[in-house]
Amino acid sequence: MNIRLIFNLFLLMIGGFVITITSIFIGKQAYFWLPPQAAAESHLIDDLFSFLVTIGAFIFLGVTAVILYSVLFHRANNYDFSDGPHIEGNITLEVIWTAIPIMLVLWIASYSYEVYEQMGIQGPSHLLHLHNPIHIQAAFAEATETPAATEIEIETENEPIELEKINVIAKQWAWVFQYPETGISSTELHLPSDRRVHLALQSEDVLHGFYIPAFRLKQDIVPGKTIDFEFTPIRPGKYSLTDSQYSGTYFATMQADVVVETPEEYHTWLETAATQTPSPAKNQAATEYAQNHNEKIQTGWETVKPAAPPIVNFSG
Amino acid sequence: MTNISLNIGSESHHEPPTNWKTYFTFSTDHKVIGIQYLVTSFMFFLVGGIFAMILRGELITPESDLVDRTFYNGMFTMHGTVMLFLWTFPSLVGLANYLVPIMIGARDMAFPRLNAAAFWMVPVVGILLMSSFFVPGGPAQAGWWAYPPVSTQNPTGNLINGQVLWLLAVAISGVSSIMGAVNFVTTIVKMRAPGMGFFRMPLFVWAVFSAQIIQLFGLPALTAGAVMLLLDITVGTAFFDPTQGGNPVMFQHYFWFYSHPAVYVIILPIFGIFSEIFPVYARKPFFGYKVVAVSSMLIAMVSAIVWVHHMYVSGTPGWMRLLFMVTTMFVSVPTGIKVFAWVATIWGGKIRLTTPMLFALGALIMFVFAGITGIMLSSVPVDVHVNNTYFVVGHFHYVLYGTVTMGMYAAIYHWFPKMTGRMFNEGWGKVHFWLAFIGTNLNFLPMHPLGLQGMLRRVASYAPEYTFWNVLASLGSFLLGMSTLPFIFNILISWMQGEKAPANPWRAIGLEWLISSPPPVENFEEIPIIINGPYGYGQSEPLTANLENQAIKTAE
Numbered sequence A: 001m002n003i004r005l006i007f008n009l010f011l012l013m014i015g016g017f018v019i020t021i022t023s024i025f026i027g028k029q030a031y032f033w034l035p036p037q038a039a040a041e042s043h044l045i046d047d048l049f050s051f052l053v054t055i056g057a058f059i060f061l062g063v064t065a066v067i068l069y070s071v072l073f074h075r076a077n078n079y080d081f082s083d084g085p086h087i088e089g090n091i092t093l094e095v096i097w098t099a100i101p102i103m104l105v106l107w108i109a110s111y112s113y114e115v116y117e118q119m120g121i122q123g124p125s126h127l128l129h130l131h132n133p134i135h136i137q138a139a140f141a142e143a144t145e146t147p148a149a150t151e152i153e154i155e156t157e158n159e160p161i162e163l164e165k166i167n168v169i170a171k172q173w174a175w176v177f178q179y180p181e182t183g184i185s186s187t188e189l190h191l192p193s194d195r196r197v198h199l200a201l202q203s204e205d206v207l208h209g210f211y212i213p214a215f216r217l218k219q220d221i222v223p224g225k226t227i228d229f230e231f232t233p234i235r236p237g238k239y240s241l242t243d244s245q246y247s248g249t250y251f252a253t254m255q256a257d258v259v260v261e262t263p264e265e266y267h268t269w270l271e272t273a274a275t276q277t278p279s280p281a282k283n284q285a286a287t288e289y290a291q292n293h294n295e296k297i298q299t300g301w302e303t304v305k306p307a308a309p310p311i312v313n314f315s316g
Numbered sequence B: 001m002t003n004i005s006l007n008i009g010s011e012s013h014h015e016p017p018t019n020w021k022t023y024f025t026f027s028t029d030h031k032v033i034g035i036q037y038l039v040t041s042f043m044f045f046l047v048g049g050i051f052a053m054i055l056r057g058e059l060i061t062p063e064s065d066l067v068d069r070t071f072y073n074g075m076f077t078m079h080g081t082v083m084l085f086l087w088t089f090p091s092l093v094g095l096a097n098y099l100v101p102i103m104i105g106a107r108d109m110a111f112p113r114l115n116a117a118a119f120w121m122v123p124v125v126g127i128l129l130m131s132s133f134f135v136p137g138g139p140a141q142a143g144w145w146a147y148p149p150v151s152t153q154n155p156t157g158n159l160i161n162g163q164v165l166w167l168l169a170v171a172i173s174g175v176s177s178i179m180g181a182v183n184f185v186t187t188i189v190k191m192r193a194p195g196m197g198f199f200r201m202p203l204f205v206w207a208v209f210s211a212q213i214i215q216l217f218g219l220p221a222l223t224a225g226a227v228m229l230l231l232d233i234t235v236g237t238a239f240f241d242p243t244q245g246g247n248p249v250m251f252q253h254y255f256w257f258y259s260h261p262a263v264y265v266i267i268l269p270i271f272g273i274f275s276e277i278f279p280v281y282a283r284k285p286f287f288g289y290k291v292v293a294v295s296s297m298l299i300a301m302v303s304a305i306v307w308v309h310h311m312y313v314s315g316t317p318g319w320m321r322l323l324f325m326v327t328t329m330f331v332s333v334p335t336g337i338k339v340f341a342w343v344a345t346i347w348g349g350k351i352r353l354t355t356p357m358l359f360a361l362g363a364l365i366m367f368v369f370a371g372i373t374g375i376m377l378s379s380v381p382v383d384v385h386v387n388n389t390y391f392v393v394g395h396f397h398y399v400l401y402g403t404v405t406m407g408m409y410a411a412i413y414h415w416f417p418k419m420t421g422r423m424f425n426e427g428w429g430k431v432h433f434w435l436a437f438i439g440t441n442l443n444f445l446p447m448h449p450l451g452l453q454g455m456l457r458r459v460a461s462y463a464p465e466y467t468f469w470n471v472l473a474s475l476g477s478f479l480l481g482m483s484t485l486p487f488i489f490n491i492l493i494s495w496m497q498g499e500k501a502p503a504n505p506w507r508a509i510g511l512e513w514l515i516s517s518p519p520p521v522e523n524f525e526e527i528p529i530i531i532n533g534p535y536g537y538g539q540s541e542p543l544t545a546n547l548e549n550q551a552i553k554t555a556e
């Protein structure tokens, strides 16, 4: 009897240990399921996600292990028609089992809260004219403390952070980016790395969504409103911007390239773009609308006519 | 106890319907109506499944090359709409219609004619939706949530267009659901057999009760939103039109104030099914009956204050995102309690892996998975990344296929002998389970990595780097399509010539197992007097004082 109890406890410990190690391992893998970390905010979000994956894996493995154990070792044999033990409940166990999820939820909620505050992405600030009672701090100031971003902009530490301001205009189905300081426009979004950028998001027709997977950032654009959006790109390279809020027939084609480059390259780009005369950009929705289609099944149903291709100084 | 159900139709009393034509008539017998709902909704499940197959066929390659974009958009809109409004809701209502009166010891629902009228609206909804393929411009293309301004854009300029038909269909379906909800709530409150206190009701009844209360407070919001949208489209009001001072985000509030709780209208009865099935096939009493009964109510209540989690990245200010994050996460507490209770019920039991038990266990495991991704989605920063990507599509299909549809299958197999008086074929049932279980995971697991990498939902074409996981998902979907074949054959053949079923083939406890299979028209010749709780496995106490108690005499 005693030996059996010790054996069971031993088994439970081994099981718990294996599941813990496996969950931690799975949590570390979570980083590989995600695109490159191209914005300061992506580090914060990925760490949170990895934490949630670890906890989730632990719960999932724990529950399935118990179920599988029961199913494998507690099967009734063919001629056994008796009932199992009559256990209707166990108050201590039930209390523990209510307390654990409450604690977990509080933990996850406060960690998420903290991450969201650090991101400081702005977004729509009032609803029905209520003003924002929670002070949201910028991720940039925090980001300088994390090791991944230490090299960022030592020189700005003492000066007020100077934001790059860009207007983003979404329409069915194209993106246009305007750089108010130089007066140029582009269908490719150029951003300086290691600088906080401020976008003013606007839509000319329906809801669209501003989404760059490599930045882990997303914001719906509501027509008739200008929505502020802030973040800090940190990794030079070419990424894609997609429309994340279903916007009608050619929704899937509404993409643009995002180029993150050093501040010097960025300024050179601004200068060269300023020398170019505005011309119509190529636009997949407009092309498809005009063309014969190549799908096997065609309905010929009428669609909203795509907006005319935007006239810009620079098209990617 | 008043028995309001006087109208039982013209068949001789105490005989179940013997003629299949009964099922095509305006019957007021809750069991006939239940089966009408189940069969009709399963037909639409197949229709929605074919639409899904077309979607996955398109997505097997990155280019838009199978169907044109307008058709793709119509397909995902109709797939979502059909699956929700014509499969999950009606099939669960059908099951509840069949079981609830019997489980509480009543002879019928409180309002039998209302019940029949509510059912007959379902085919009307179906016909309206299907006819929208034949109007100029085709069916609605704005997704099952019909956000304006996309849903108010009307390129054909016709007054009768897909979106208008869609809104009418949704409104009728809402009216039908309200009628059903009034009927269920009244029946459960007023018509319980003597001795059946609330804490002697089976957990399925608790679940249906909680779910139907949600319908009562939620549906008016959806209906209001739908009517305003209909006015915007047809007569040019501007509730949601930003160019004339309207606010499209308001529509989202109306919509989600109902449609989030609606997911609990769907999932609560499935929880109820789990609670009925596990004790039978583990041969143990339900662990923590009271807590689980109350947790259903708690879920229904909390569900009313979480809707904004669908709109975190919409026009929602930061403080509101965080506020709704906390309320949303709290739903996982009563839900976690339930999962724990099911696992504890199974633990140490004498388990029999029959087809219903396999489906229930498979569904439970997939539900745990869905719950975990659900917590991730409720966390604002994570949702900012994965909102509207395939991660969400993967998550809700684990709920809607992995849990709800698999749970429905468990229920259909479990109560099939009761409903038809015939046994089904176990072997084919198991084949069905394994095809469905493997198919579901192959279909929906790959959607999670796709979403994490940034593939959006509702796209007809995508970047080539997403091809690998999409091919897997599409193969899974074809397997899932095939998995329905053994089910259909098994059900049809068993119904016609299966072995005759005894009153209680699973030796289960519960009022429905005390009466013959199929049950007589008025269920009980004598209204039972309840003297015990519903899950007395391992005890030899009887459940009622006046009916034959063969179900309980199992512990010898």
Ligand code: HEM
Pocket: B049, B052, B053, B055, B056, B076, B077, B079, B080, B081, B083, B084, B087, B088, B142, B143, B144, B145, B393, B397, B400, B401, B404, B405, B443, B456, B457, B458, B459, B460, B477, B480, B481
């Ligand atoms: C054979 C099984 C199924 C497959 C292959 C499948 C596939 C899909 C796909 C690919 C989408 C996304 C379409 C897009 O974003 O372009 C989708 C959406 C959806 N599915 Fe399914 N599905 C299946 C079963 C179900 C079931 C059983 C339900 C409900 C009970 C369901 C409910 C939905 C809903 C509500 C949507 C959202 C539609 C929208 O975004 O407007 N699906 N499904």
Ligand SMILES: [Cu+2]
Pocket: A170, A171, A172, A173, A207, A208, A209, A243, A245, A246, A247, A251, A254
């Ligand atoms: Cu768009």
Ligand SMILES: [Cu+2]
Pocket: B259, B260, B261, B263, B306, B307, B309, B310
């Ligand atoms: Cu929700």
